[in-house]
Amino acid sequence: MSQPNQTPKLAVMQPTKKQFPEFEKFANSVKAQERAKFAYEMKNGLRSSRAKGEQTKDTVTKLLRKAQALILKHENEKAEAVINQAIALEGQDARLHSLMGEVLMKDSNRMMDALGSLMRAVKLEPTNGSHYGMIGTLLMRLQKFEEAIDYFEIAVKFDPKNHIALSRMMHTKAHRARWDDFNKIPTYLKQFKNQNVLSDPFAFLSLCDDAAFQKQRSIAQINSKFRNPVKAPIFKGERAAGEKIRIGYFSNDFYNHATMHLMGGLLENHDRSKFEIYIYDYGSKLRDHEHERARRSADVFRDIRTLNTAQIVDLAHGDALDIAVDLKGFTENGRLDMFNSRVAPVQVAYLGYPGTTGLKSMDYMVADKITIPSHLRKHYTENILYMPNCYQPNDESRFIAEVADTRASHDLPEEGFVFSSFNNPYKVTPREFGIWMDLLKEVPDSVLWFYVSKAEIIDRLRKEAESRGVDGARIIPTGRMQPEYHLARLKHADLFLDTFNVNAHTTASDALWAGLPVVTKTGEQFAARVAGSILSAAGLEDLVTHSEKKYYEVALRIAQDPDYLADIRKRLAASHENSPLFDTKSYTRDFERLMERAFQNYIDGNAPRSLGISAA
Template identity: 75%
Template sequence: MSQPNQTSKLAVMRDTKPQFPEFEKFATSVTSQERAKFAYEMKHGLRANQAKGEQTKETVQKLLKKARAEMMKHEAKSAEAVLRQAISLEPDNATAHALLCELLMKDSARLLEALASILRAVKLEPKESGHYALVGTLLMLMQKSEEAIDYFEIAVKFDPKNYIALARMMHLKAHHLRWDDFDKIPTYLKQFNKGGILSDPFAFLSLCDDGDFQKHRSISMVRAKHTNPVKAPIFTGQRAEGQKIRIGYFSNDFYNHATMQLMLGLLETHDRSRFELYLYDYGSKLCDLAHERARKSADVFRDVRHMATDELVEQATRDELDIAVDLKGFTEGGRLDMFNSRVAPVQVSYLGYPGTTGLKSMDYMVADRITIPSTLRKHYTENILYMPHCYQPNDEERYIAQVDDTRASHGLPEDGFVFSSFNSPYKVTPREFDIWMKLMKEVPDSVLWFYCGKGEITEPLRREAERRGVDGHRIIPARRVMPDVHLARLKHADLFLDTFNVNAHTTASDALWAGLPVVTKTGEQFAARVAGSILTAAGLEDLVTTTEKKYHDVALRVAQDPDYLADIRARLAASHSDAPLFDTKGYTRDFERLLEKAFQNYIDGNRPKTMGISAA
């Protein structure tokens, strides 16, 4: 591990003005509001004296315990009031300031307030690992991930058992292709096998391909945060003949997000004579065209971003949902807490998180026989709902921009083979990169068109190529563009090289929709098997491999055999009209039959069980 410049980082903590000039302005603003806040809190009993005979420290500890409970329930206003009461009683309590930071950082508009709180905590406890981990997390949210890595390293140096900081440090290093301690990852991961260790399940998906390991990361998180899961109620009533099944979809991604790009067609083609759709949006970032399409697809669209968990559960209960579908899992902003409290008799994990939730009250997970074969069922706590083809939906109406561009306009050579990688960089490890560089040596006129996001990893990427004997300028960076423009530019690539631990998911379907072949290697965990499922549903099983050698050999054949590439492209073009992958209506009818089967199982008084359907 590279040693962080701890002296300089700690100096920043002692004098925040050079690093965060906006902080001083904010701090002045906050101070000017203190009297108004004091009056408000007095009026509402938030600065009440402690119980007779009770010591201040005891009172503060009770307040902190109450604040944690309120935060778990997403009762943000109440939690903040309690924390500020604790701070008014004990201004030098670093834990209270750190908790306030943790609360405030959940609101993207209050990140500077959160920063102010955690800086106070650091000044009070300059050797507390958890405070530096919070600074790192804040910097992540502020899109300053390189700086965040340094603070996570400091957190781990102060406490090697700060596993949250360790997991986030490894995950961020993957984002920036910082492979200096890649060989240490197995050693790091062993530490997480100890009982009761908390960590971000999502952060591990790209670090190892181990279904059992991922399952226990989810279970550990759930046990720590979600106690007493609510069981499905016993069905005792009668349903009127022809009564529609009411489905609730829960997410904060009802906008131009990968999940919506896949499932807008599903939402729009649901059979409204049999189903009612309720969408619960707890924080979409944009109100764009995709958001409007999602709204119009619903019978009822509820903006519930300001609802605490109890309120949200009450709302869903009043709506009398039959089936609740979680589209988030452990991805950013997920709210598994509401599913622990149960928002519907049948609860389903779907699409957003490529792994098990570990939540006892999550009845089902949607998959297919490739993503979760029977031999790997043991790695999932949910019962499995098996789709007959690929579990992943696609929108056959996705628009490809009409762009008058050329290879040269993207920095690509007009001649020569173009390998490409449009996965997020964090998915790439030295294992794949070694194979890619070997391919480039074997195909001399080739280049690698690599998605670099904002571009800050271009030079490190080229240095890694040079270390492997490949001219770094043969790595051509691709920037972030709008989805329809991205689909349009894919025609300039010849082959998409997939990653291993976490395959291309939406990006694989993007490539195939745009006519770009993908070669993949299937692994063990769900995230490592998705592209294999997608390619199979597109009729391109010969591009699915199971070993690194076969992966290399298939990719090399595609690059060196023009007739084989032409055959693949012809089959890919035909897949748009005759393959299950791009049959939105057929997929929707299958998905509906599967949900009906799960709901009927509940109506019949049975416990959730793994089930599937045959192709219609």
């Protein structure tokens, strides 16, 4: 690769120049707010931090470190004030403007302010790859993926060791089905086989199926951010007979989100004679039906959006939680920081992130014997709480809209077999896609109904199909729909083709609930074993395969053998009534028994250990 120079930088920046506000606008804004900032800084003791005789450079470095520590505690307003104080001392330090961009980016309403700060950093250090990587991150969060890729690529050109930019570049390309350098991924991944290299753990789930590697990525991220994980206090008191166990659920997804689609029924079915349910919401996007449902399901609902880590920990301690359940892990805007500081004597990772957190103070992770069999236990830092069936909850009350639509209304052929992929496109790799194209070639008049997040992705996929000898028109795109209408449209498909490194999770349960069979291939890491667990709990073990060859053979048999497909559909329909997958009440009782065991283990004075229960 040629050495970076000014040309590629300008090539990336120039087309988007008009989108960036003028720097003078931001300078004037800062001046206009100076008096308010001064008052805030005086109030919080942030105005005079320079020790007598201290050099400006040393003071700025001290302030920068202070701001970084505040960011980790989610004290962003204070961090902003400290950075402004440092900028007042040394306005030409690009690090300060970049860090300001990072702080402002945490507020979705201040993205353009963040961009202004980052562009100031670029002006001061035009060959520093980290600034371009931060702009790429901002664009990624705005879901401007193509533009984000441009900036991640330039970041890596200027600094090949910018591993965060590299991991985000790979992940963002996956979102756009850009497979141009897919064959380079094994080489890229070698750079991350070092405990000291930092990256986004979530970014790697779809890039490789390697549970040991995923564990290493999680531990590296945790070690870089958190120190001194708080141990559970020793239980010294006595519990009154019949005293309820207080469970707190922590997330920012208590709205129309996959998490609520799965666990809404669990929340509603908790036994209130034994449990008190607390919900801690640190940022749900909408006050919609699912949000109100969560509020109604809780004995106590806490809106903690404006609280920093210490305040949340104090609040949870004041609520005297017994068990705290993290529903986020390393997914977007997760808050593992509060669990490092310990919000409850028993802490449990559950549902949101399909992998280990690497956090020493996370006592348990909920799984089952398929997602984490005994020989793979070593890849998880948590002790495992084994559910007797599938670890994933389901809501047996989910509504499917009654829609008088046809295949034609979805641009599907009225005749012919309809393969489908409703996974997020980032999960799809050339491996699966090649198998799917072989199926289309083998099954005349068949099509692939493909969920795409952006319409332009379909052109790229159709070109990929053409390169494999398949008419691109046989890939039929479909987009996002409200959940009840998404479930309704699934009746028009014949088979859901799963992805490998990251299986269908909620989407697999959606398909089975709507009567659509799923064929999966089970891998090694948790994310690659979820659909196998779901299908097994539904009594459809014959749709769980363990090799690409068998995956192809089972999918082809379903497409070519109408009697086999009819038998699968019959068993699938029966699973709604007789399988543990869709028995929300029984699932809830099992989950509660498991929580009781974990808490009793703590009361008995034992260290956390893997525990399981048999089906009731």
